[in-house]
Amino acid sequence: MDTAAAILALLADRTRLALLQQLTEGEADVTTLTEACGAARPSVSQHLAKLRLAGLVATRKDGRRMVYMLKHGHLGRLVNEALNAADHQIGHLPPHD
Template sequence: MAAGALQTHPSGAAQFAAAAGVFALLSDPTRLHLVWTLARGEADVNTLTDASGAARPAVSQHLAKLRLAGLVEVRKDGRRSIYALRDGHLRRLVIEAINHADHMVTGTPPHD
């Protein structure tokens, strides 16, 4: 199936529940900002703190929730923890959500 193509078979309740869980996690602006930053590449906690403007303890807590939900993964680089998105689906979802929001905020007409 091509990237972004709509599934032709109906999804079951489990798929809708899982998708709703992802949207619930992304409904927090700080978590959304963290995921959007990670959509551009790996980052450590300091980079994510600077990018989001949130306090470091809050960023760490948000990252823990995202990690427990299986949306991000972490690897060690010496003493640093490097975070990355787990897959391209989440990256595309967040990029499209931000692009959609940009259209809403700027009044740019929608497109396909």
């Protein structure tokens, strides 16, 4: 329960959620992630470091660039489900299973 709560706490930040959502679409470098989430580059780097330390994202070197990716598909599904739940709440859509 503690680990699950810690993961959900990391997702509770708008910037981190935006970064993770972008990574559900595939690998990306810091420049791409900065443009996608609209935050300042130093902020994006700090959030990515937190996600990496938590074991939620992995990295690989591509020349001089550091490329980020989700560590596992479970996280991508969790992010997508959270965003779908938000869409339902905002759009007042009927519940479903």
